[in-house]
Every structure is written in C-alpha cells, then in structure tokens.
Amino acid sequence: MKLAARWRDPAAIADAAQAWRDGRNLRLTRVLDDDAIATLRDAVAALHHPLVAATAPEYAYQYGAVASPPEDGCDHVWCQFARWWWQDGVAFVDAITGLRLRPPRDRVLMSTELRRGAFLDPHNDYDGARRVAYVLGLTRDAWAPALGGHLEFLAVVDGATVVRERRAPGWNTLDLFAVDRDPPLHQVPIVTADVERRAITGWLY
Amino acid sequence: MNDAPADAVARWASAGVAQLPGVLPAGLAAELLMGLRRLPLAIVEAAHETVWAYDVAVPPVRDPQLFEPLFRLVPILDELVPQLASAVCGRGLVAHAPTTFRVVAYRKGSWTAGAVDAPAGMVVATIALSAETWPDAWGGHPAEGWAATGALTLADAARARAVPVLTRHVERYELRTLLAPAVTP
Numbered sequence: 519m520k521l522a523a524r525w526r527d528p529a530a531i532a533d534a535a536q537a538w539r540d541g542r543n544l545r546l547t548r549v550l551d552d553d554a555i556a557t558l559r560d561a562v563a564a565l566h567h568p569l570v571a572a573t574a575p576e577y578a579y580q581y582g583a584v585a586s587p588p589e590d591g592c593d594h595v596w597c598q599f600a601r602w603w604w605q606d607g608v609a610f611v612d613a614i615t616g617l618r619l620r621p622p623r624d625r626v627l628m629s630t631e632l633r634r635g636a637f638l639d640p641h642n643d644y645d646g647a648r649r650v651a652y653v654l655g656l657t658r659d660a661w662a663p664a665l666g667g668h669l670e671f672l673a674v675v676d677g678a679t680v681v682r683e684r685r686a687p688g689w690n691t692l693d694l695f696a697v698d699r700d701p702p703l704h705q706v707p708i709v710t711a712d713v714e715r716r717a718i719t720g721w722l723y
Numbered sequence: 724m725n726d727a728p729a730d731a732v733a734r735w736a737s738a739g740v741a742q743l744p745g746v747l748p749a750g751l752a753a754e755l756l757m758g759l760r761r762l763p764l765a766i767v768e769a770a771h772e773t774v775w776a777y778d779v780a781v782p783p784v785r786d787p788q789l790f791e792p793l794f795r796l797v798p799i800l801d802e803l804v805p806q807l808a809s810a811v812c813g814r815g816l817v818a819h820a821p822t823t824f825r826v827v828a829y830r831k832g833s834w835t836a837g838a839v840d841a842p843a844g845m846v847v848a849t850i851a852l853s854a855e856t857w858p859d860a861w862g863g864h865p866a867e868g869w870a871a872t873g874a875l876t877l878a879d880a881a882r883a884r885a886v887p888v889l890t891r892h893v894e895r896y897e898l899r900t901l902l903a904p905a906v907t908p
Contacts, residue, residue, distance in 0.1 A: 569768045573892075574892040578831060580766070580832035634834060637831065708831065710862075
C-alpha cells in the first residue's frame with residue numbers, strides 16, 4: 519500500500535493542511551496509488567458484508583459491514599491495508615490535521631457497503647473519545663443524489679434540518695472531519711436503487 | 724373445498740396473486756399484533772428482499788403459558804388458508820410447515836423484489852396485521868395496493884410481488900406461511 523505520488527510534494531500536504539484549518543472538514547482526492555486503491559477495492563468487494571441495522575427509536579441505520587483487525591502474519595490485502603493504514607495512513611492524517619492521532623485500541627478496520635435499503639440517520643459521531651472521522655471512498659460508480667447513498671452534512675435552520683453540503687460516493691477519496699468538538703450533524707440518505715456505496719470508514723482517536 | 728370469490732380466481736389466473744379479505748376473525752389481528760410486535764425481530768437479507776423477521780413455531784400441544792391467540796391462529800394457517808388457496812388456485816395446497824409461520828415487519832430500509840426462493844408450485848400466503856397506512860411514496864407496501872387488516876394475500880412464489888424500499892420510520896407487520904402442492908396418492 520502506498521499514497522499517490524502527489525503526496526510526496528510538501529506543497530500538496532500544505533494545501534490540504536490549510537483546507538483542514540479552514541473548516542476541519544474536507545475531502546481529499548487521488549489519495550492512494552492507482553494500483554493500491556484498485557487492489558483494495560477488489561479485495562474488499564470480494565468479502566461478504568452482512569447487514570447490521572438498528573431501528574427507531576434508537577439511532578437508526580442499516581448497511582453491510584465487515585470489521586476486523588489485521589492479523590499477524592496475514593498476507594491478505596485487508597491485513598496489508600490495515601497495517602499500513604494504522605501506521606502510515608494515520609501519519610498522513612496527522613500531517614494534514616496537525617493532530618497526534620492514534621488508531622482505535624482494538625485496531626479494527628471496517629469496510630461498509632451500502633446497497634438498496636441502506637441508510638444512516640442523522641448523527642454526529644460524538645462519543646467523547648473520537649477525534650477525526652474518516653471515509654476512504656471505494657465507489658467507482660456515480661448516481662444522482664435522489665437515489666440516496668451520498669454523505670450529507672446537515673444544519674438546523676429555523677428549526678428545519680437542511681443539507682449544508684453533499685458529497686457523492688467517491689473513488690480514491692478521503693473525507694476527514696473533526697468529531698471532537700462541534701461535531702457536524704451528518705447522514706447518508708436511504709439507498710433506493712441497486713447501487714453500491716463502498717468505503718473504509720471509522721475514527722481516529 | 725371452499726368456494727372462492729370469482730374475482731380472486733380471475734386475478735390469480737391472470738397475475739398469480741389474489742386477495743381475500745377478512746380471513747382472520749374480527750379482532751384477532753389486533754391481538755396478534757399486540758404480542759408479535761414485541762418479538763425480537765432480526766433483519767433478514769435474501770436475494771429478493773430485506774425485511775425484519777421472526778420465525779414462530781407453535782407447540783402442537785396447547786401450552787397455557789403461551790400467548791393464547793397463537794392457538795387460534797394455527798388452525799387458520801394450517802387448515803382454512805390452504806382450503807381457500809386451493810379453491811383460488813384450482814389445485815390442492817397444504818401447509819408446507821404446519822404450526823409455524825414467519826412474522827415479517829417492513830421498517831425503514833425494508834423492501835421486496837423478485838421471486839421467492841422456493842420450489843416450483845409453492846404459494847406464499849400472507850396475512851396483513853397492521854392497520855396503519857402512510858403515503859404511497861414512502862414505499863413499504865405492495866405495489867398493487869394495501870391489504871386490509873386480516874386479509875389474506877396469495878402469491879405465486881415464482882412471480883415478483885414488489886414492495887418498494889420503505890424510506891420512513893413507520894412499520895407494517897404481516898404473517899407469512901408457505902403452501903405446498905398437496906401430494907395425491
């Protein structure tokens with residue numbers, strides 16, 4: 519696993535760091551090397567993502583997920599990526615955010631697959647320990663927002679919830695947003711068509 | 724064999740689906756819903772649908788500790804429903820797994836499309852439990868329309884009976900059982 523060559527340029531890191539300082543919420547593009555992202559996507563897509571779901575009145579969600587830590591001696595792309603992400607990936611995010619972040623204690627990596635019926639209701643990820651949320655986009659296809667599956671940042675204006683920013687499922691994108699203070703309310707509207715939103719998602723601490 | 728309403732027979736012949744109202748006695752749907760909606764339903768994903776479900780097996784010997792309406796339901800599912808279905812479909816049908824049924828709930832994210840994964844000749848019998856309705860645009864109910872509480876819907880397992888994705892936090896309960904071709908000696 520390796521980053522795309524563009525990130526060897528300190529100016530690219532500096533630009534991203536400035537964007538982070540401006541809003542503590544950004545999308546990076548062309549993150550990994552082309553071969554690396556394709557290999558990761560294909561390996562992840564080959565895994566069965568059983569549904570996880572919760573329903574109202576709790577925070578409601580429904581999506582397919584695979585979650586496990588990298589195993590010692592494991593040569594699977596999943597393990598290769600997880601080892602890389604929890605070390606070099608976190609260092610990359612540190613460089614952009616200026617934070618000293620760490621992986622979750624259990625080093626569990628999660629892949630999510632949102633297919634027909636999947637959704638995440640509005641939430642803000644805050645739990646007192648998480649500092650930065652990340653979403654590494656592994657979705658090649660594009661579709662209209664009306665079909666769901668886009669990441670939406672929300673605001674409450676005059677008592678009504680409105681979409682402040684919408685990000686389509688991405689290919690080789692990395693969404694980063696701070697969730698430690700003023701965590702942004704966000705959602706993924708329900709997917710109503712036969713499309714697949716894939717991503718590696720989680721939080722850094 | 725019961726007499727089947729002519730419109731149900733015609734609908735079955737043309738579309739592989741038919742509806743018979745009032746199969747449950749008055750009030751039984753409400754009683755069942757009171758108990759069954761408290762079951763720990765789990766999300767179930769198959770090629771043709773994603774729903775919340777719980778499989779119920781009613782003991783063959785009446786257990787006074789169990790929810791009593793179940794024992795009024797079983798004869799309906801195992802005897803009356805196959806009789807009605809046989810009349811509508813024009814061939815003998817029997818309960819595929821007597822004294823069992825599936826409680827199905829459509830909640831936000833649930834949908835059905837395409838044929839049920841069942842052997843040829845099977846019929847899916849569904850009894851509507853919920854009385855609540857909501858705008859059609861929210862999905863979560865069959866494209867051909869709402870079934871009244873206590874109504875029986877028969878559907879050819881090999882044909883699609885689509886339920887668009889339910890997009891809001893409402894829920895609809897139904898009971899399902901499979902009917903198999905009767906074996907004739």
